[in-house]
Amino acid sequence: MADIRVQSADFDVAAEVAALQAGGDAGAREPGPHDIGAIVTFIGVCRNDGGRLAALELEHYPGMAEEEIARVAAEAERRWPLKGLCVIHRYGLIRPGENIVLVVTASDHRQAAFEAASFLMDYLKTRAPFWKKEHLADGTSGGWVAPRQEDHEATTRWE
Known part of the structure; x- marks a missing residue:
């Protein structure tokens, strides 16, 4: 079962990988150390868009966002022989250099882990119900x- 979280707080990438590898909170199917041969991580980070952006404000519908991410995660688990899967998506005000998604x-x-x-990520970008509002460096709204x-x-x- 996948570990899906939508939260305002940042995440600790190393801790999430360690938990998944150990069969902990990240939902490995076959708990236990050393059962996994490959771990792939993707971290989406807020960029400053050439100095133009001061922050992104991400909004979501609680419950709905988690359900849609869980649907996409379940599809990934059907397609590939995964031993663990974790998706964390942040909401709130996120500044350049800060994490958005893991x-x-x-x-x-x-190959299975990469694919x-x-x-x-392809489906999170298009199906997860998040809305992004730009806050520009000049103090205006983008x-x-x-x-x-x-x-x-x-x-x-x-x-």
């Missing part, structure tokens, strides 16, 4: 960030 996948071999992590066509096109490779 995806950790574990499997016996690297599952890529699949998860408005809401529109979905990108490239993100939707990226999901077609998994059909």
Whole structure:
């Protein structure tokens, strides 16, 4: 079972990987150390967009966001032989350089872990109900960030 969290607090990447590898909170299917041959991590970080951005404000519907992420995670678990999966997505005011999202996948071999992590990020970008509002460095609002066509096109490779 996947470990899915939506939270305002930052996450500790090393602690999440260690928990998954040990069969702890990250939901490894077969608990126990050394059962995993490959762990892939993806960390999405807030960028400053060339100095233009002071922060991103992420909003979500509690419950709905977790349910949609869980659906995508379950699909990844059906497609690849994963031994563990963790997805943490933050909300609230996030400044450049701060973490936004963490995806950790574990499997016996690297290919499944890489593909599952890529699949998860492609679908998190398009299906997870999060809204991003830009706060600009000059003190004004940049408005809401529109979905990108490239993100939707990226999901077609998994059909």
